[in-house]
Amino acid sequence: MKFNIPIGPQHPALKEPISLRMTVEGEVIRDADLRLGYNHRGMEKLAEEKNWTQNIYLVERICGICSHSHATCYVQGVEKLMEIEPPKRGLYIRYLVSELERVHSHLLWLGVAGHEAGFDSFFMYTWRDREVVMDLLEMISGNRVHYAMNTLGGVRRDLDEIQIKKILDGLVVLRQRTEYYFKIGASEPTFVGRLAGVGYLSKEKAIALCACGPTARASGITADVRKDDPQAVYDEVPFDVCTADSCDVLGRTVVRIKELMESYKICEFLLRNLPAGDIAVKAPKKAKPNEVVSRYEAPRGENIHYIRSNGTERPERLKVRAPTLANYPATIEMLKNGFIADIPLIFAAIDPCICCAERTVELVNARSGEETVVRFGDLRKLAGERFAKSPVKRNAVWPF
Amino acid sequence: MAVLKTILYLLVYPGLLFLFVYGTFCEWFDRKVYARLQNRMGPTHTGRWGLLQPVADFFKLMAKEDIVPDAADKPLFTLLPIVGLAVVATAGLLMPLWNPFPEAAGLISFQGDIIVLLYLLSLPTLIAFLAGWSSTNIFSQIGGTRVLTMLFGYEVPLFMAVLSPAILANSWRIAEIGAFYRARPLLLLPNVIGFVVALICVQAKLERTPFDIPHAETEIVGGTFTEYSGKKLAFFRLMTDIELVVSSGLIAAIFLGGFGGSPILAFLQFVVKTLAVIFLLSLIRALTSRIRVDQVVAFAWKTMAPLAVLQLLIVIIIKGLLK
Numbered sequence: 001m002k003f004n005i006p007i008g009p010q011h012p013a014l015k016e017p018i019s020l021r022m023t024v025e026g027e028v029i030r031d032a033d034l035r036l037g038y039n040h041r042g043m044e045k046l047a048e049e050k051n052w053t054q055n056i057y058l059v060e061r062i063c064g065i066c067s068h069s070h071a072t073c074y075v076q077g078v079e080k081l082m083e084i085e086p087p088k089r090g091l092y093i094r095y096l097v098s099e100l101e102r103v104h105s106h107l108l109w110l111g112v113a114g115h116e117a118g119f120d121s122f123f124m125y126t127w128r129d130r131e132v133v134m135d136l137l138e139m140i141s142g143n144r145v146h147y148a149m150n151t152l153g154g155v156r157r158d159l160d161e162i163q164i165k166k167i168l169d170g171l172v173v174l175r176q177r178t179e180y181y182f183k184i185g186a187s188e189p190t191f192v193g194r195l196a197g198v199g200y201l202s203k204e205k206a207i208a209l210c211a212c213g214p215t216a217r218a219s220g221i222t223a224d225v226r227k228d229d230p231q232a233v234y235d236e237v238p239f240d241v242c243t244a245d246s247c248d249v250l251g252r253t254v255v256r257i258k259e260l261m262e263s264y265k266i267c268e269f270l271l272r273n274l275p276a277g278d279i280a281v282k283a284p285k286k287a288k289p290n291e292v293v294s295r296y297e298a299p300r301g302e303n304i305h306y307i308r309s310n311g312t313e314r315p316e317r318l319k320v321r322a323p324t325l326a327n328y329p330a331t332i333e334m335l336k337n338g339f340i341a342d343i344p345l346i347f348a349a350i351d352p353c354i355c356c357a358e359r360t361v362e363l364v365n366a367r368s369g370e371e372t373v374v375r376f377g378d379l380r381k382l383a384g385e386r387f388a389k390s391p392v393k394r395n396a397v398w399p400f
Numbered sequence: 401m402a403v404l405k406t407i408l409y410l411l412v413y414p415g416l417l418f419l420f421v422y423g424t425f426c427e428w429f430d431r432k433v434y435a436r437l438q439n440r441m442g443p444t445h446t447g448r449w450g451l452l453q454p455v456a457d458f459f460k461l462m463a464k465e466d467i468v469p470d471a472a473d474k475p476l477f478t479l480l481p482i483v484g485l486a487v488v489a490t491a492g493l494l495m496p497l498w499n500p501f502p503e504a505a506g507l508i509s510f511q512g513d514i515i516v517l518l519y520l521l522s523l524p525t526l527i528a529f530l531a532g533w534s535s536t537n538i539f540s541q542i543g544g545t546r547v548l549t550m551l552f553g554y555e556v557p558l559f560m561a562v563l564s565p566a567i568l569a570n571s572w573r574i575a576e577i578g579a580f581y582r583a584r585p586l587l588l589l590p591n592v593i594g595f596v597v598a599l600i601c602v603q604a605k606l607e608r609t610p611f612d613i614p615h616a617e618t619e620i621v622g623g624t625f626t627e628y629s630g631k632k633l634a635f636f637r638l639m640t641d642i643e644l645v646v647s648s649g650l651i652a653a654i655f656l657g658g659f660g661g662s663p664i665l666a667f668l669q670f671v672v673k674t675l676a677v678i679f680l681l682s683l684i685r686a687l688t689s690r691i692r693v694d695q696v697v698a699f700a701w702k703t704m705a706p707l708a709v710l711q712l713l714i715v716i717i718i719k720g721l722l723k
Contacts, residue, residue, distance in 0.1 A: 005538050013618040027542075027693065116618045118609055118690025124438040190610045191689040340542065341692045344618040 002030065005340070009038050013116060013344035016354035020347065024340055032335040034328055039354055040361040047318040052078055052152060052287065055315065059305075060146050062320060063356045065108060068101045069298035070305075070320065070356075071150045076231060077294030077307045078152055081287040090154030090279040091232045096270045097140060097149050099263045100167075103174065104133045105299035106256045106263075109351045110181060113253060116344040117194045122184065129177045136170045139163060154280025164271050171264050178260045185253050195250035199334035199346035202247055211330040213301020213323050214259065215350050217243045218251035225297040237269050249342075249349045285313055298323055300351045322356035409508075414497045419489055422671075423641035424454035429675060430644070430682050437686035454641070458634050466630030473534040480534070481628070481635035484527040488642040491520035495649045496575035496659060497666055512572045517650060518559060521605065524643055525551050528607075528614065531636070532624035543614045543623030546693050550604060550613060553700030558601035560708035561594040564715040565654050574650075578658015588657060590718055594711040595655040597704050599677070602647045603684050604696065606640065610688035611696060648677035 007013065007020040017038035023031040043062060047055050055078075060071040072094060079086060086094075107130040114122030134144050141147035141157060149155045159167075185191065201211065206219035216223050224241040226234040242258035244251035287309040294305045301323030310316040327350040334346045363372050363379075374382075409415055428443060428451055435442030443450025468477055493508050494517045525547055532544025566572060568587065569580035581588050604611040615623030622628075625636055652673035653659065659666035659673070691699070 003538065005542070012621055114689070118612060118616060118618070119688070120609070121438045121686045122689070124440060128439055188687075188689065190691050193691055193695060194689055339692055339694075341613070341616065341619050 007343055018354045027339050029335055029338050032332050034332060036358060037361040040358045044318055047315060051313040056150055063353050064145055065105050066298045067146045068097050069296055069303050072098060073294050073296035073303045073305045075150045075152060077292045077305050080292045081290050081309050082284055084153050084281055084283055086154040086281060087278045088275045089277045092270050092274050093155045093159055095233045096267055097147055099266045100133055100137055102263045102299045103260055104130055106260050109256060112348055116348045119191055132170050132173055136167050151280055152283035158279050168271060171267055175264050178257060182257045185257060195253060196248060198249045198342045199349055200247050201330055201334050205333055206330060209329040209333060210326050212326045214252050214255045215327050215330060218255045219247045220245040225295045225302050229295055237266050239266050249345050252349045286311060300324060300353060324353045325357040414492060414495055416489055419492045419642045423645050426645050426678055427454040427641045430678055433679055433682040434686055458638060461634035462631050464630040469535055469627050471536040476534045480527050480531045481632040484524055484639040485635050487520055487523045488639050488646060491517055491646045492642060496578060497670055509575050514566055514572055514574050521647060524639060528624045535627035537627050539620040540624055540626045542620050547614045547624060549693050550696050553697040554601040554604040557597050557700055557704035557708040560712055561597040562654055564594050564712045565591050568715045568719055574653050578653050581657045582660050590714050591655055593707055597708050598651055599680055603681055606644055609685045610691045612690055613693050616690055648674040651677050
């Protein structure tokens with residue numbers, strides 16, 4: 001007997017609204033369908049209304065976890081458009097924050113994976129230790145979520161000796177903890193039993209479906225923008241690209257834990273070799289007409305910003321491709337022939353950031369299925385009419 | 401006088417009131433241990449050390465709006481929480497607390513009461529299935545089928561594990577089994593395998609991690625109880641609490657030597673031994689991750705059932721040697 005189960009738009013496994021429609025037979029998923037558009041915010045349009053500097057703070061708010069990733073990706077592109085070269089110290093601090101952000105994002109993901117697998121103790125422990133890196137980020141930037149470290153031509157805050165020492169101390173704690181999690185992730189039988197073999201994505205499929213980030217690397221693809229197309233400092237820093245060849249959720253967990261260890265290495269290198277000098281140069285107000293594609297390895301995968309300028313203070317077009325969007329087709333492939341029990345794990349394993357990936361919204365008439373293009377004013381008028389016509393709702397009755 | 405004694409027995413000790421108070425206390429203990437193992441505080445606010453938190457939760461739920469889905473089978477949907485609570489409370493009466501004396505058999509302590517207790521402990525599972533099925537929600541129905549699938553896994557090993565000490569004690573009466581092992585404490589040692597098997601099966605029966613599959617919130621929302629709210633949900637939660645008390649009491653009575661001496665002494669032993677069992681259950685809950693329903697059945701039949709059979713063999717051999 002086949003039946004449909006709706007996961008979302010509201011569901012405990014989802015932290016943001018998205019709709020996964022599963023066709024299941026018993027406990028086995030036969031088909032999956034993904035509906036986006038519940039969280040569209042019109043950011044790309046808004047970016048065309050704001051100037052180059054204001055947009056840094058706008059793109060930073062695309063995501064609440066990899067906020068620095070979007071800002072850095074944008075700033076990299078705009079600096080290329082404006083033909084300015086940030087000073088070395090500024091770049092070192094910028095990518096130090098990038099790596100610390102990767103650490104906090106991967107620790108967060110480990111916790112979420114634990115929670116989705118019903119391993120709440122793991123969740124509590126990883127999130128407790130995530131506080132260490134959150135505190136470091138707060139110390140560096142003054143903020144826990146939107147660091148606002150980037151500016152056109154460098155960064156906004158400098159590091160002093162005491163801060164460097166504190167960060168190095170924090171990294172020691174984090175490294176010990178991560179080794180412990182690696183041990184748990186690889187040896188706790190119920191946890192491994194839940195992750196191993198789940199959400200299989202072969203190397204060929206991963207390439208065909210354009211998977212990126214840890215999802216692709218867990219399928220044995222050595223793809224990392226930091227290595228393939230090194231931005232700024234990454235050609236000076238020694239690090240390895242972490243891959244796994246098990247092609248399942250366990251592989252994705254292992255890749256992320258290994259990446260944590262690499263990030264600690266990169267942070268230590270950046271801090272030990274921090275050059276002296278300025279942290280930023282002054283940026284011009286306008287950029288010459290040109291276009292640029294900026295790539296950046298966010299914690300979730302490759303982040304791409306396309307920016308076009310027309311000689312004014314504002315971008316003519318800003319296109320954001322978040323890594324989550326690239327991983328959606330692969331997710332559908334992974335879900336097929338899995339168990340209902342694995343849906344949250346498989347979906348969480350791409351580390352979805354749903355509002356990052358919401359670039360468009362489609363208006364569909366629920367009764368006729370007709371797709372339409374409507375102006376915002378008309379939409380508002382429609383909503384008003386509908387509200388005026390609808391019957392008065394009965395209030396909930398208090399039991400006493 | 402006898403009538404008054406019976407009413408007291410049913411309503412106060414070890415009847416409803418005692419089960420309510422001790423059940424909520426055990427929930428608090430479980431939550432606190434679980435929280436401390438996870439580096440959290442657990443309940444702290446309501447009452448001293450948060451002791452009254454489960455009671456507060458219960459009364460808060462009682463005051464909440466009670467919604468019955470339009471498509472649900474209304475009489476069944478309403479009746480199930482009450483029947484469930486009644487069943488586990490009846491099982492609670494069979495604990496040899498008021499009457500721990502093996503020589504005084506009676507209405508609530510008789511030959512075969514261990515079978516009745518196991519039967520009464522099986523019923524909540526069926527009630528959970530019916531609850532999920534009658535609420536006509538897709539998540540509840542999946543939860544309901546998962547409840548039944550799991551039942552086929554853990555029930556047989558549990559029965560074999562619990563009954564093997566009874567075979568050694570040559571009695572089907574819980575009070576007598578306890579008295580037998582209190583007289584010969586060394587004979588508790590051969591039952592260690594059975595103790596472990598029973599502990600894990602009780603964890604599965606109570607649907608706690610790693611067996612919280614029927615209400616795995618990240619998969620099927622609230623599972624069996626998705627559509628339940630208000631008083632009915634409060635009853636189901638109380639049912640689970642009392643089930644925890646009764647099952648840990650059963651394990652304590654069979655595998656840890658039962659509760660002897662005077663009623664007061666029996667009560668003290670009951671508290672200490674059940675809390676020890678609940679501590680172990682919380683430990684399992686904190687240390688494991690949820691597994692899949694097919695893994696549960698495979699684990700139950702490939703590992704637990706052979707272990708239970710081994711326990712049975714050990715018991716039979718020892719019984720032969722003792723003769």
